[in-house]
Amino acid sequence: MNDLRQKVSSSKMAFLKTASIEAQQRSNALKRIADELIAKTPQILAANEKDLEATKPLVEKGEISEALFKRLKLSESKIRDMAVGVQSVEELANPVGKTLSCLELDRGLELFQITVPIGVICTIFESRPDALIQISSLCIKSANAVILKGGTEAQNSNQILATIVRDALRENNLPVDLVQLIETREDVKNILTMDDLIDLIVPRGSNEFVSFIQKNTNIPVLGHASGICHEYVAQDADLNKAYSICFDAKVQYPAVCNAMETLLVDEAISEQFLPEMAKKYLDAGVELRGDQRVVAVLQAHDIDIKEASEEDWTYEYNDLILSIKIVGDMNEAIDFINRCGSAHTDGIITENKEKALAFITRVDSSSVVWNASTRFSDGYRYGKGAEVGIATGKIHTRGPAGIDSLLTYKYVLVGDGHVVANYSGNDARKFTHRKLEKSW
Amino acid sequence: MNDLRQKVSSSKMAFLKTASIEAQQRSNALKRIADELIAKTPQILAANEKDLEATKPLVEKGEISEALFKRLKLSESKIRDMAVGVQSVEELANPVGKTLSCLELDRGLELFQITVPIGVICTIFESRPDALIQISSLCIKSANAVILKGGTEAQNSNQILATIVRDALRENNLPVDLVQLIETREDVKNILTMDDLIDLIVPRGSNEFVSFIQKNTNIPVLGHASGICHEYVAQDADLNKAYSICFDAKVQYPAVCNAMETLLVDEAISEQFLPEMAKKYLDAGVELRGDQRVVAVLQAHDIDIKEASEEDWTYEYNDLILSIKIVGDMNEAIDFINRCGSAHTDGIITENKEKALAFITRVDSSSVVWNASTRFSDGYRYGKGAEVGIATGKIHTRGPAGIDSLLTYKYVLVGDGHVVANYSGNDARKFTHRKLEKSW
Numbered sequence: 001m002n003d004l005r006q007k008v009s010s011s012k013m014a015f016l017k018t019a020s021i022e023a024q025q026r027s028n029a030l031k032r033i034a035d036e037l038i039a040k041t042p043q044i045l046a047a048n049e050k051d052l053e054a055t056k057p058l059v060e061k062g063e064i065s066e067a068l069f070k071r072l073k074l075s076e077s078k079i080r081d082m083a084v085g086v087q088s089v090e091e092l093a094n095p096v097g098k099t100l101s102c103l104e105l106d107r108g109l110e111l112f113q114i115t116v117p118i119g120v121i122c123t124i125f126e127s128r129p130d131a132l133i134q135i136s137s138l139c140i141k142s143a144n145a146v147i148l149k150g151g152t153e154a155q156n157s158n159q160i161l162a163t164i165v166r167d168a169l170r171e172n173n174l175p176v177d178l179v180q181l182i183e184t185r186e187d188v189k190n191i192l193t194m195d196d197l198i199d200l201i202v203p204r205g206s207n208e209f210v211s212f213i214q215k216n217t218n219i220p221v222l223g224h225a226s227g228i229c230h231e232y233v234a235q236d237a238d239l240n241k242a243y244s245i246c247f248d249a250k251v252q253y254p255a256v257c258n259a260m261e262t263l264l265v266d267e268a269i270s271e272q273f274l275p276e277m278a279k280k281y282l283d284a285g286v287e288l289r290g291d292q293r294v295v296a297v298l299q300a301h302d303i304d305i306k307e308a309s310e311e312d313w314t315y316e317y318n319d320l321i322l323s324i325k326i327v328g329d330m331n332e333a334i335d336f337i338n339r340c341g342s343a344h345t346d347g348i349i350t351e352n353k354e355k356a357l358a359f360i361t362r363v364d365s366s367s368v369v370w371n372a373s374t375r376f377s378d379g380y381r382y383g384k385g386a387e388v389g390i391a392t393g394k395i396h397t398r399g400p401a402g403i404d405s406l407l408t409y410k411y412v413l414v415g416d417g418h419v420v421a422n423y424s425g426n427d428a429r430k431f432t433h434r435k436l437e438k439s440w
Numbered sequence: 441m442n443d444l445r446q447k448v449s450s451s452k453m454a455f456l457k458t459a460s461i462e463a464q465q466r467s468n469a470l471k472r473i474a475d476e477l478i479a480k481t482p483q484i485l486a487a488n489e490k491d492l493e494a495t496k497p498l499v500e501k502g503e504i505s506e507a508l509f510k511r512l513k514l515s516e517s518k519i520r521d522m523a524v525g526v527q528s529v530e531e532l533a534n535p536v537g538k539t540l541s542c543l544e545l546d547r548g549l550e551l552f553q554i555t556v557p558i559g560v561i562c563t564i565f566e567s568r569p570d571a572l573i574q575i576s577s578l579c580i581k582s583a584n585a586v587i588l589k590g591g592t593e594a595q596n597s598n599q600i601l602a603t604i605v606r607d608a609l610r611e612n613n614l615p616v617d618l619v620q621l622i623e624t625r626e627d628v629k630n631i632l633t634m635d636d637l638i639d640l641i642v643p644r645g646s647n648e649f650v651s652f653i654q655k656n657t658n659i660p661v662l663g664h665a666s667g668i669c670h671e672y673v674a675q676d677a678d679l680n681k682a683y684s685i686c687f688d689a690k691v692q693y694p695a696v697c698n699a700m701e702t703l704l705v706d707e708a709i710s711e712q713f714l715p716e717m718a719k720k721y722l723d724a725g726v727e728l729r730g731d732q733r734v735v736a737v738l739q740a741h742d743i744d745i746k747e748a749s750e751e752d753w754t755y756e757y758n759d760l761i762l763s764i765k766i767v768g769d770m771n772e773a774i775d776f777i778n779r780c781g782s783a784h785t786d787g788i789i790t791e792n793k794e795k796a797l798a799f800i801t802r803v804d805s806s807s808v809v810w811n812a813s814t815r816f817s818d819g820y821r822y823g824k825g826a827e828v829g830i831a832t833g834k835i836h837t838r839g840p841a842g843i844d845s846l847l848t849y850k851y852v853l854v855g856d857g858h859v860v861a862n863y864s865g866n867d868a869r870k871f872t873h874r875k876l877e878k879s880w
Contacts, residue, residue, distance in 0.1 A: 016778055016802070016804060019801050019802045019804070020798060020801060020802050097801075103822070103823050105816065105821060105822070105823065109812060109816075111822060111823070118834045118835070119804070119834055195654075199833075199834040199835070200834070200835060214635075214658060215658060217658070218654060218655060218657070218658065220660060220833070220834075220835040220836075238857070240857070241856070241857035244857060244859050245857060245858075245859055247859075248859035248860055248861050249859075252859070252860050252861045252864075253860075338456055356854075358460060360852050361459050361460060361537075362456070362459045362460050364456060364459070364559070365850070366850060366851065367850070367851040367852075367853060368850060368851070368852050368853070369852075369853040369854075369855070370852070370853070370854045370855065371854070371855045371856055371857055371858070372549060372853055372854070372855025372856075372857070372858040372859070373855075373858065373859045373860050375859075375860035376545065376549075376853055376855075376858070376860055377851070377853070381545060381860070381863070381871065382543070382545070382551060382851070383543050383545065383551070383871065383873035393639075393660070394558045394559055394639040394640070394660075394848050395558070395639070395640060395660040395835060395836040395848065396660075396835040396836040398848055398849060398850060398851070399850075399851045400851075408834050408835065408838055409838055410805070410806060410807070410808060410838060410839075411806065411807040411808070411817070411822070411838070411839045411840075412800050412807075412808050412809075412810070413807060413808070413809040413810070413812055413816055413817070414809075414810045414811070414812070415809070415810065415811045415812025415813075415816075416681070416811055416812075417678070417680070417681035417684060417685060417811055417812070418685075418811070418812040418813065418816070419684050419685055419687075419688035419689075419692070419812075419813045419815075420688055420692050420693075420813050420815035420816055420821070421688050421692045423821070424692075431821065431823065433823035
């Protein structure tokens with residue numbers, strides 16, 4: 001615990017030191033990382049091979065999923081993609097020190113609001129070793145310190161990647177502890193108590209894991225425990241759009257958080273829409289679970305599906321399974337989404353603009369989608385480049401989070417001997433509070 | 441507990457309902473509150489009188505401070521000020537639904553980022569009944585629901601004020617539970633566990649109280665436990681500016697969080713600066729506590745002061761007491777502030793621009809001040825109108841927080857049947873990611 005505290009303290013020291021180092025050095029370190037990923041490809045693959053060998057028996061025993069094993073496996077082309085990713089982060093404009101606003105308080109007394117890094121960020125991620133590179137490069141670019149905890153199964157891969165990153169920092173005279181690795185679950189537990197040193201936790205992983213983190217720390221958490229996304233097909237939907245959007249939202253990649261888990265269908269069009277939609281799903285191997293009315297509508301067309309249980313309405317399948325419910329009107333759909341959803345991404349399919357606007361205003365989710373698939377809701381598609389995570393909370397950042405979510409701001413007040421006493425009492429000076437178009 | 445949960449649930453319902461109600465109705469309710477404060481002044485003063493009578497014996501016994509008693513006491517002019525405050529919040533532009541950014545993802549697929557209220561906010565404040573009106577009006581203007589816990593000693597005053605607010609909501613067809621009062625400490629404790637219903641807690645009060653809240657909830661907290669502010673007088677300071685800034689920062693109103701608690705003096709000018717500064721402080725009744733070198737410098741001028749203990753460097757006096765330390769250079773000042781400060785507001789006094797910029801960049805506080813008093817750091821002086829609180833955390837809001845801190849955003853994606861499948865595979869469409877100057 002004391003060793004860990006020292007380690008985390010030195011992340012904080014590294015963060016504070018970095019504030020006085022030119023942005024160019026951070027860029028140079030990123031270039032170096034990209035180059036070294038390519039130069040050290042054989043060594044990275046060798047380390048990764050060790051991880052794969054150690055993990056294979058666990059896959060055979062069924063303790064680790066095939067999907068996880070796939071994400072763990074690196075290849076020459078995956079490493080090339082990682083280097084390209086670092087390069088593209090390097091090419092972003094320096095996000096630190098940008099002026100968000102400037103206000104004249106009085107003659108010669110100016111208040112700037114400027115972007116600054118957050119501080120020490122702890123991210124915990126699963127088996128994908130490329131996540132280490134992605135997160136490190138975002139943090140270096142934004143002058144944050146980062147503490148990384150990768151999956152145990154990726155331990156050798158993560159170690160060599162972290163060494164490449166830290167060597168690049170050292171060679172560019174940046175504090176090497178700007179990026180640090182921790183390796184045990186015990187460390188994660190202990191880190192959750194260090195709210196005096198860590199400013200933000202970004203957990204990526206299973207629902208249970210993210211919920212555990214959220215419940216067991218006072219440190220702000222950026223992330224989402226679950227992604228229970230809905231599409232609501234309204235009475236005035238263009239059914240062709242509805243077929244293809246609903247198909248895409250479930251089938252195109254069901255294992256991810258922005259895939260639809262529950263389909264809501266307006267009763268006015270349910271008999272017309274459901275049978276054809278159900279056939280498309282069944283042809284694609286989707287298991288359907290409906291409420292009583294959905295089951296009945298489909299039965300009339302000789303389609304037998306399972307009845308959904310109460311748990312189905314708040315469950316994230318991450319799989320080719322879909323629950324379907326008929327709702328009486330849009331109000332019922334909105335109430336259902338606000339009650340059973342996870343504030344991730346929810347959509348409406350309608351040609352009625354007024355209805356769409358009401359839905360958008362009243363659904364309390366971080367992303368609301370009109371006539372498009374929920375699957376668009378991620379950092380890359382939202383134009384953020386690399387993604388830190390997707391936030392379903394209300395505070396700081398919502399929805400797909402990019403490098404902008406690793407920044408906060410600071411107020412800088414520049415005066416010329418100004419004192420508050422002159423602004424009170426009988427001859428009080430008045431504040432001008434005049435917006436200025438001025439940059440820091 | 442179950443009753444309380446129901447109460448908080450109905451705040452959440454009120455918040456969700458308000459999303460579909462025109463902003464004009466919220467404005468009308470605010471106008472009505474302002475009118476009723478004036479119309480009901482005699483009744484408000486009568487209720488306040490009851491509180492004052494119940495509190496007087498406690499003041500005599502020394503259980504409640506004179507200062508608190510003063511803040512509890514309302515007057516006709518204080519009530520008029522409250523009404524003017526509500527009016528000025530009413531006159532603000534509607535902060536909800538503003539477009540923060542608009543990005544074209546592809547032809548016909550547009551991503552808007554728009555401001556939305558946060559949800560259910562719980563604020564806990566001390567004896568000042570006018571805080572109830574200020575916070576309620578900010579929350580109504582920004583379409584948030586608010587749960588208020590005022591000081592027990594202000595119970596009668598708070599009840600009549602809350603009734604005025606709730607009546608105004610009802611008369612304007614807004615959900616009356618948009619503003620609710622809770623009254624026991626037990627309720628506060630229980631509310632800290634309701635992270636599924638409450639989105640933000642804003643505690644205002646003593647260090648111990650705010651720390652308790654921060655340590656005992658997973659709900660995001662906006663606020664500050666302590667305000668340990670510094671001024672650093674650099675070698676190249678204009679000493680006349682330094683005298684008046686340092687005097688103002690300590691003496692003008694020492695009971696508040698943005699008053700200076702520790703003065704750092706560069707050794708190069710300490711002999712020149714300290715004796716005269718010390719005399720000004722002593723004339724104003726300030727108790728000085730210095731490190732050994734400060735004590736020695738002043739002793740040479742026949743000024744005897746107490747030596748500071750280790751605790752003095754991290755203590756918020758909120759009183760006419762000041763600790764003073766001599767530092768070897770600016771680096772030592774910065775390290776000291778980052779270690780012993782509370783990230784509230786810290787200043788440098790210097791005519792050297794390069795030094796000032798370095799200090800501003802490296803001091804990790806929410807407000808950094810150059811050649812001005814730390815006392816400027818509050819919502820009113822920063823041009824935010826009414827103040828929700830001052831945040832010393834890194835996440836969501838930093839520094840003085842106004843109505844903008846009661847907002848978050850939501851992504852709205854508008855398509856025309858767009859599906860993700862078209863953007864993958866061999867014939868993948870490319871995203872355009874083109875910024876648009878378009879409003880929602």
